[in-house]
Amino acid sequence: MAKQASLVVNGKAVAVSRGDSLLEGAMGGGIVIPHDCCTGQCETCRVRVYAGEVDARGTRQGDTVLACQARVIGDAVLQFDAVPEIRKLAATVSAIRPLSPDIIETTLLLRKDFTYLPGQYVKCKFSGYPSRDYSPTLRSDGTGERNELILQIRRQVGGVVSPDLGTRIRPGHKVAVQGPYGSAFHRTDGGRIILIAAGTGWAPVWAIARAARYREPSREMVVIVGARDPRNLYMAEALAWLAETGVASIAPTSSGGKAAGILSGRPTDHMPALRPDDAVYVAGSCEMVAAVRMRCEAAGTTCYADPFVASVAKRTIRDRIAGLLFARTVNWPGTSQTRSAAENLRP
Numbered sequence: 001m002a003k004q005a006s007l008v009v010n011g012k013a014v015a016v017s018r019g020d021s022l023l024e025g026a027m028g029g030g031i032v033i034p035h036d037c038c039t040g041q042c043e044t045c046r047v048r049v050y051a052g053e054v055d056a057r058g059t060r061q062g063d064t065v066l067a068c069q070a071r072v073i074g075d076a077v078l079q080f081d082a083v084p085e086i087r088k089l090a091a092t093v094s095a096i097r098p099l100s101p102d103i104i105e106t107t108l109l110l111r112k113d114f115t116y117l118p119g120q121y122v123k124c125k126f127s128g129y130p131s132r133d134y135s136p137t138l139r140s141d142g143t144g145e146r147n148e149l150i151l152q153i154r155r156q157v158g159g160v161v162s163p164d165l166g167t168r169i170r171p172g173h174k175v176a177v178q179g180p181y182g183s184a185f186h187r188t189d190g191g192r193i194i195l196i197a198a199g200t201g202w203a204p205v206w207a208i209a210r211a212a213r214y215r216e217p218s219r220e221m222v223v224i225v226g227a228r229d230p231r232n233l234y235m236a237e238a239l240a241w242l243a244e245t246g247v248a249s250i251a252p253t254s255s256g257g258k259a260a261g262i263l264s265g266r267p268t269d270h271m272p273a274l275r276p277d278d279a280v281y282v283a284g285s286c287e288m289v290a291a292v293r294m295r296c297e298a299a300g301t302t303c304y305a306d307p308f309v310a311s312v313a314k315r316t317i318r319d320r321i322a323g324l325l326f327a328r329t330v331n332w333p334g335t336s337q338t339r340s341a342a343e344n345l346r347p
């Protein structure tokens with residue numbers, strides 16, 4: 001059997017070696033498939049396999065696979081969605097305010113406007129701290145400027161970054177922002193849109209919900225949002241706006257205590273029976289995301305997943321891929337941009 005095979009990625013053919021990951025193969029031919037962790041966790045590199053066969057290595061969802069994990073076993077035709085260019089921008093913290101006992105809204109003011117798709121995430125490196133992933137969103141009243149990043153951040157017990165918000169990290173603190181990343185962004189195709197969030201998973205879900213109500217107001221929407229502690233259900237104003245705009249199915253849930261208007265249990269306890277033409281977006285704890293994914297798989301429903309993996313758990317092999325391409329110039333077919341690979345991959 002020939003060692004070489006051909007991948008066609010967004011219309012461009014590259015010669016690849018069998019056994020390579022789709023990401024390595026494409027990048028070896030100068031095509032950058034958007035990616036981040038390279039460990040199968042972030043979902044940024046999900047691609048559609050239009051024709052041919054790949055070894056999905058357990059990442060198949062419908063006709064999509066993760067390009068950093070799936071291997072070349074023969075010729076194949078791949079496609080990924082156009083996404084905004086990944087950029088590095090300087091920002092400063094402009095406001096910090098508590099939304100609930102454990103959640104802090106942190107606003108970053110960018111020197112330039114920033115484009116991301118609702119549901120994508122960014123890397124934020126507060127000066128003097130390691131980088132962390134956060135999902136930009138809108139304020140609960142729907143406001144937010146193009147040069148602002150509004151983050152909803154959980155204060156992690158024993159955390160390196162989040163416990164210092166409001167103490168060592170205050171308005172005026174410098175932040176390096178890089179992104180956007182992620183493939184769980186709002187798409188206007190499909191039947192019902194089912195949005196499921198746990199904790200600060202509400203941040204990307206609120207961005208998607210808001211976009212969907214404006215772009216496709218007649219599309220049926222189901223919203224389920226959960227928090228272990230009902231005091232951390234900080235999105236009442238946003239849920240009220242969704243109800244006003246005609247969303248009939250809204251379920252705030254808590255597994256850790258009773259409160260008026262809150263359903264008892266986890267978000268998965270309140271999911272409707274899924275249909276194959278639904279589009280499910282789920283964000284938050286890895287356990288909840290995995291449970292929702294399993295149900296989607298069983299029902300044949302498309303699932304866009306945004307698992308909030310702890311930064312310490314994100315082992316990266318990005319350096320290996322960066323080495324493969326260092327200082328090469330590559331095409332970014334989804335965005336029609338040509339840029340240095342080292343620039344794309346620098347942490």
Ligand SMILES: Cc1cc2nc3c(=O)[nH]c(=O)nc-3n(C[C@H](O)[C@H](O)[C@H](O)COP(=O)(O)OP(=O)(O)OC[C@H]3O[C@@H](n4cnc5c(N)ncnc54)[C@H](O)[C@@H]3O)c2cc1C
Nearest residue numbers: 133134135153154156158159160161162200308309310311
């Ligand atoms: C794509 C993506 C988007 C994200 N968006 C957001 C967001 O919008 N808002 C937000 O608050 N968080 C978000 N996160 C999660 C956040 O990046 C991590 O929780 C981060 O590690 C927190 O940093 P820290 O310095 O506060 O705590 P760390 O120093 O990283 O961790 C402290 C302790 O808490 C544990 N821990 C940290 N995070 C988690 C977690 N998520 N689940 C379970 N245990 C954890 C660690 O294992 C460690 O023991 C996102 C993560 C990803 C991958």
Ligand code: FES
Nearest residue numbers: 036037038043068
């Ligand atoms: S899952 Fe492939 S780059 Fe993160």
